[in-house]
Amino acid sequence: MSEVLKQIGEALEKGKRKLVVQYVQQAIDEGIPPQQILTEGLLPGMDRVGVKFRDNEIFVPEVLVAARAMNAGAELLKPLLAEAGATSVGKIVLGTVKGDLHDIGKNLVKMMMEGKGIEVFDLGVDVSPEAFVQGAIEHDADLIGCSALLTTTMPVMGEVVKAAEAAGIRDKVKIMIGGAPVTKEFCESIGADAYTDDAASAAIKAYELLTT
Amino acid sequence: MNSFEKIQHCFELTPVARRQDIPVYPMMLLYPGKVAGMTQKEIISDTDKWLQALDITFQKVGYPDLCQGNGPEDVIFLMGLEALRPGFELGEDESYQFKESCHMEVEDYQDIIDHGYMQWYNRYLCTIQHPPMTGPEMGQRWMQVGMNAAKVGQYLGSHGVCPIHGTASGTPFDTLSMVRSFQEFIFDLYDEPDLVKAAINKGTPEVLGNILGTLEHSPVKRASLYAMRSDANSISPEIFEEFSWPSLKELILGLHGAGVQVVVHADGNWLPMLPKFLEVPKGSVMIELDGVTDIHAAHEILKGWQAIRGDVPATLMAFGTPDEVSAYCADLVEMAMGGGFVVGSGCEIPLNCKLENLKALMDSVRA
Structure with a gap:
């Protein structure tokens, strides 16, 4: 080298x-x-x-x-x-779910994912399930990443899964979730594909989902 | 023992003879509104309404030993971040949320160093109110905080409940991190370390004086320090030691020296930072953990030296069952029997907590 x-x-x-x-x-x-x-x-x-x-x-x-x-x-x-004409490893639309304005964790995930060569489309905060799905379609994303810091907004992550199903893109995109109150059990209960408990693990998991 | 005695024993780190002598503190700012059928807008704009909602909640689950010393409107004010409010920027029954954005420039550190921390902080506070305030209006707002605290204290006292504090304040390090915004502040620590350190050094004695001045008028000689940006999810132990801890230590020592008990609100992972609290006098601090720090490991470090409050996680209160909450609390109670431990919620009881889960938390030391 x-x-x-x-x-x-x-x-x-x-x-x-x-x-x-x-x-x-x-x-x-x-x-x-x-x-x-x-x-x-x-x-x-x-x-x-x-x-x-x-x-x-x-x-x-x-x-x-x-x-x-x-x-x-x-x-x-x-x-x-x-x-x-170089291409990225894959694409993710990332955001903090509707009703939640916290973005420190989400921003960190964004940086770590970019550091793995993943193209990140940051939808910001207070993102509705429909906007996640729309963003995924628009950017032809492989992944959707949802963040939440409040227990009251965690259920919106389940709505994102349902919205992806309703839009017929569920078999094309994998859905990752994270945030301080989120757990692996919660991830399984809503039918999301992956949960990680820190930004670095999120980037590693996203890379794995995109390359295997 | 009454609640006051329980808290004193707790700070004195005395083992308890009976489970019922363990103090219990479910921190409730917003949740009482849900229990009482009031909107978030109602309880966040009116301390009287909040007290009514609190009383209805206490009647359902029992009276705790400790409670917030300020209502939601004043806690938000004391936290010092721009808030989006239910019924105004948010829906009537939504939880308030802090909106973090950069409200200061690098030059402000020099302003603090040259002209003082509190003048800068009060000026900043004026700008984030809805609508922005003038200096005299800000003075009135501070007086309102004091009057509301007296009202809350009177209500709690009449029911044998102790306020967690007589006043509360962010530490200079954590306040600067919030006002500057997290990422910019971290970059400042690398790009302008001496400037940041000098601003913190300037601010620390002023914050100490401000707290002591406020407590002169309060019967509750206990102060909360908000240090939510000093945890290991936000900074490294090295940054903590260099920038945050010297100021936090100075505040603790200054307050302790003046006979004031210190409550450090420590959200996030504090495990690598906790050994530092062995450097300050025994029984001077109660550290509030929120379920992110491994409470068993924390207890191993702090037992016999500082008190802990914690730490039933918000996720468990919202999505768990009463049996799960009881099992979690039974584990806390076992630690608490050794003394220096308040069984309580990890940070705040969430808005979507199940009432039966709150009852299970209270019953863990009462039933």
């Missing part, structure tokens, strides 16, 4: 935004294809961050600064990747 790709990953792990930008630019200048810079530089770095977070070796702040560094590097690559 090129030295600069290794340096990108290492700088990203440490959340060194300016260094990541510098190394990504260097890699571009050296003529390394943008897809390779992404898959062998940025994504492995973010992968290691995700694993450390899942294993409680690092905490949310380290993830946030790493994601910020990743985004800064990815910005440089975006036009080049578009030119080369």
